[in-house]
Amino acid sequence: MATTAPVPIPIPFPPTRHERSALILYASETGTSEDAAHLLGGIAQRLRFATRVAAMDGQGVNVNELRKYTIVVFAASTTGQGDFPANGRKLWKSLLRKSIPAGYLRHVDFTTFGFGDQSYVKFNWAARKLHRRLQQLGAKEFYARGEGDEQHDEGTDGAFIPWSLGFKKHLVENYPLPEGIEPIPDEEFLPPKYILQLLHPETDSDTSTQTETPLKMNEGTNDPCLKEGFDQADLITDETPPPDDIIQIPGHKVLTLTKNIRLTSEDHFQDVRHIALEMEGSIRYEPGDVLTLYPKNFPADVNSLIELQGWTSIADKPLQVIDSAAHPTSPPFTAAILDLHFPVGRPPTLRDLLTHNLDITAIPRRSFLGAIAHFTDDETHKTKLQEFSNPAYTDEYFDYTTRPRRSILEILQDFPTVSLPFQNALALFPRLRGRQFSISSGGALRQPNGKETTIFHLTIALVRYRTVLRKIRQGVCSRYIASLQPGTPLACTLSDGSLNISAQDSPLLRRPILMIAPGTGVAPMRSLIWERALILDQEDELRSIEQGSENSFEGAPRSKTVLIFGGRNRNGDFLYEHEWRDFKLGIDVLVAWSRDQREKVYVQDIIRREAQLVWAMLRPWELVRPREARGGDLHDAEKGVDPNWTGDGTVIVCGSSGKMPMAVRAAIVDVFAQGFGGDREKAELGVKWLEREGRYLQETW
Ligand SMILES: Cc1cc2nc3c(=O)[nH]c(=O)nc-3n(C[C@H](O)[C@H](O)[C@H](O)COP(=O)(O)OP(=O)(O)OC[C@H]3O[C@@H](n4cnc5c(N)ncnc54)[C@H](O)[C@@H]3O)c2cc1C
Ligand SMILES: Cc1cc2nc3c(=O)[nH]c(=O)nc-3n(C[C@H](O)[C@H](O)[C@H](O)COP(=O)(O)O)c2cc1C
Structure with a gap:
């Protein structure tokens, strides 16, 4: 089966207020709101709104920008002690400016969905504050706001999925399409804004169609319809650790790992590590500050995916990211726009992206299953995947993915007829995110040798468990950390803790x-x-x-x-x-x-x-x-x-x-x-x- 990259639908940039346009903004620390914003963006795009999905602090997003769209939707998480996530703080601060005239946003129709956790005192404060402030500035709520709670049995999806279905219904009823224009059907793949392209197509033949013929249904190792345990060999066949190359992460520091010691007894169920990292020079950190480590996927998994998808011939060729719907006035693409981390001094390859940037072993969200359904010609597989992604069939999705903790890679192995165009990899796979860890050192432990070196300690519980299918599962970062040997250089970022505890207070x-x-x-x-x-x-x-x-x-x-x-x-x-x-x-x-x-x-x-x-x-x-x-x-x-x-x-x-x-x-x-x-x-x-x-x-x- 040959699947070519779909032709993008041009989106005017920037749309003007009187067109049918939607601005979907997110403020997200660990990706929940960001995923939600993309899902809402998909709904609006299918209803033919010219849609932009961006971080609240994304390029060109400011108070004025809100006035240019027919509708503005915010998906905002709360972090710290009732705070906005880092990628939403700038816009939030500008919205608080006293100089904004009364009624400045009176033509803005907006709504918000908050992501939070009931166990925090300041439950969903970011979205609540934002909603109230927008109303103070004259903006009108066009659809009732919603709130998701991590403590719900189904997590934040428990409230978000019904809210998103209501949102779609509201748009259909209140923003009818002109005569003769139909919504983009769910069966049609929405072309992503950013796609991958070979940097030198003339020499590195552009295999936009897969060369290897994917397997047909039942030729693979597993029947995707089976919900109970099947005997699939563990994915981890080769424990060669990931490469220790340093990638460009904004504001990163290169630390050297000096200790990786198990703190819990050997017979204890949990492996908790004491990690020591060292950096040349003096740097100050406070109690509560966090260090973010950036996990990498293992070569065995990356290879499995590359072979499964028939990407071998292009996997190591240099790539570029292009804006498929770029308007002549749109700003040039930078890795920061998509939160991508490229290798230093050379263009990335698909293998780089699969190693450092894309989470190929995550438990997928419904939207992933829906998206990959577009890339199989096998009707049984297509139907099954569409069913899993349909919010009306909650149990099917839960039984197939959440309960057995099935990973993206395993699902693609289960559905071997799915053949993904590498060009769409950035849009299809979730981002591989850094994991935060509270620094456990301080005081005299910080600079034991004077100002020459700074030491960081972390205390990390490695995530390792057995699934209902009796498989051993490891957390992405946990598996990476377990493999790290003393002497390994790591690119990390240091950030202020949201606990905000300065011992001097x-x-x-x-x-x-x-x-x-x-x-x-x-x-x-x-x-x-x-x-x-x-x-x-x-x-x-x-x-x-x-x-x-x-x-x-x-x-x-x-x-x-x-x-x-x-x-x-x-x-x-x-x-x-x-x-x-x-x-x-x-x-x-x-x-x-x-x-x-x-x-x-x-x-x-x-x-x-x-x-x-x-x-x-x-x-x-x-x-x-x-x-x-x-x-x-x-x-x-x-x-x-x-x-x-x-x-x-x-x-x-x-x-x-x-x-x-x-x-x-x-x-x-x-x-x-x-x-x-x-x-x-x-x-x-x-x-x-x-x-x-x-x-x-x-x-x-
Ligand atoms: C501010 C902050 C500070 C933090 N500080 C620390 C710290 O000091 N020490 C520390 O160890 N962690 C800390 N964490 C957590 C850390 O960031 C990671 O979330 C954690 O290490 C797991 O990452 P991972 O990539 O290994 O697991 P992931 O791949 O992200 O997997 C984690 C997921 O696995 C699933 N899971 C875990 N156990 C089971 C199980 N038994 N059954 C079924 N599913 C399961 C859960 O869905 C869980 O969400 C902190 C997080 C934050 C936000
Ligand atoms: C360090 C930390 C602090 C948090 N603080 C709050 C809070 O004050 N109020 C709240 O409602 N939720 C709080 N949460 C829960 C998050 O808002 C919730 O998990 C959300 O789904 C995360 O969304 P994100 O992935 O988009 O960042 C906190 C979570 C973490 C990890």
């Missing part, structure tokens, strides 16, 4: 801190503990010099720091146990082991068990006994901490998302209720007050 330095950290949630806590120790030691040293009492000086009293750590068992996964024991800081470590005794004990159980301590550390004085009644402040920043003074502490919750954060919050409300003499309303108010004051911090992943 007075509440974190001088008031109690309650750290709640099951598993690798301990990473940012370890950083804060080391950082705080360094700052307080330096202060003591300075004070002793000032007082001329170097030998007898005992140091100022320090406020209480309690780490509530959780794991399965003491012998298996007590991360950094030796450090907590040796540490001369007066950190109290309380532990919750879920499998060391008959009954399961979790961090929230320790909070309830230690209610008196937790209350003493966190009690909100302003609510317990307001300032006037107390006759002034209890705490004098100048004099340090009064050892008898407790309360007004900060609680930090880190670790896995899911049920833990909500269970912890509920336990703290219980403790507060006890503290307020059984008044639950006041307890809830007290916790809300902590949150408002920025003294209830959470980062979960």
Whole structure:
């Protein structure tokens, strides 16, 4: 079967307001909103809206731009503590400008869909703030806003899919097509804006049609209709690690891996690594800051895909990306527009893109299955793939992909009649994204050799599990990290943590801190503990010099720091146990082991068990006994901490998302209720007050 790249439908650039046009903007940290924006873009495009899908901070997107389109749709996630993702902050800030005249956006018809997680206090704040601000500026909501929640049984799709179906219905009913013009049928592939082309087609014959004949249905190893276990050999046949070439990532730093050590015992189910990375020169980072590592696909998987798709002859030829619908005024393509990372100093090849940029082992979204259905002539395969991608058949998609965790590569092996044009690879495959990790070093660990080198520690739980099909699955980045040997150079980016915890901040330095950290949630806590120790030691040293009492000086009293750590068992996964024991800081470590005794004990159980301590550390004085009644402040920043003074502490919750954060919050409300003499309303108010004051911090992943 020969499949040629479809001819693109020209899209005017930029469209003018009075044409039928749609601007779909996303603000996304890990791709959920971005995928959603593309899905909405597809709906609008099929209804013949001239459509642009871009990041909120994308090229040429500004407040003025919003006024040029018939409809504007925002898909915005919330990150950090109710913040906008990095690729939406610029536009958000411009929208807040006081100089924007009242009613400036009165001709803008818009809607928003927020992506968030109910376990965060500031649930969907970014989309909510955005919606309200647009309305303040006069914009009109043309379709009711929606919100997705990671905690829903079906994840954010639980709300997004019905919302997107309603969105389509709304467009059909309210923006009817002119007589004689039909929507683009679902069976027709929507041509992507950006396509790949051979850089030298004259010499590197452009095999836009596959040369190898793809297999027909049932010639492959698997019957795609089987939902239960089939005996397919593990995909990992060749563990040759990915190449260690450095690719161009904006703002990256090259770090050298120096340690990759297992922290958990060999018989423990989880492999948690202590990773050390080193960089020449001095660089400052704060507790809570994150390092992003960029995973690479393994050569065996890349080769499998190249062979399966008949791309062998062009896989190593230089390519270029072209804008298939470019208008003469459109700006030239840059890798940044598509968030692509190319090799240094040479044009990329398809193998480069499949290794560094495209996630070929992800569990695909419905839209991927729908898109590849266009590239098979086999009616059974086509029908099956269309069924999987149809939101009306939720169970079929769930049973085939989500439940058995089937990867894109496995699906293409299951459907060997699918023959994808390499030109469309950028539009078909999801992006391979960097993975963020909280830095677990700080203080004296940061620059042990003075300013010559900077050290970064990471504490990483490798994702490895067995699927219902009894296959071993590994996380993309986990598999890559497991393969890394000391001496490997890595391109990483460093970013400010959304926890926003600077150890120098007075509440974190001088008031109690309650750290709640099951598993690798301990990473940012370890950083804060080391950082705080360094700052307080330096202060003591300075004070002793000032007082001329170097030998007898005992140091100022320090406020209480309690780490509530959780794991399965003491012998298996007590991360950094030796450090907590040796540490001369007066950190109290309380532990919750879920499998060391008959009954399961979790961090929230320790909070309830230690209610008196937790209350003493966190009690909100302003609510317990307001300032006037107390006759002034209890705490004098100048004099340090009064050892008898407790309360007004900060609680930090880190670790896995899911049920833990909500269970912890509920336990703290219980403790507060006890503290307020059984008044639950006041307890809830007290916790809300902590949150408002920025003294209830959470980062979960
Ligand atoms: C701000 C921030 C800080 C972070 N800090 C840390 C840190 O300090 N340490 C750390 O280890 N991680 C941290 N993470 C998480 C990290 O970024 C990665 O998400 C994680 O390492 C997994 O990446 P991966 O590519 O290996 O897995 P992926 O390929 O992304 O796969 C992960 C997916 O696998 C699936 N999965 C996992 N386990 C199972 C199972 N048992 N059954 C079925 N499906 C399963 C889930 O769908 C999960 O979403 C942090 C994340 C953020 C956002
Ligand atoms: C570090 C971090 C912080 C988050 N903070 C919030 C938050 O404050 N409020 C919220 O509703 N969701 C929060 N979330 C959940 C995300 O919004 C949610 O997972 C979303 O689907 C991610 O979309 P994206 O992939 O487009 O970035 C947070 C997620 C992470 C990893």
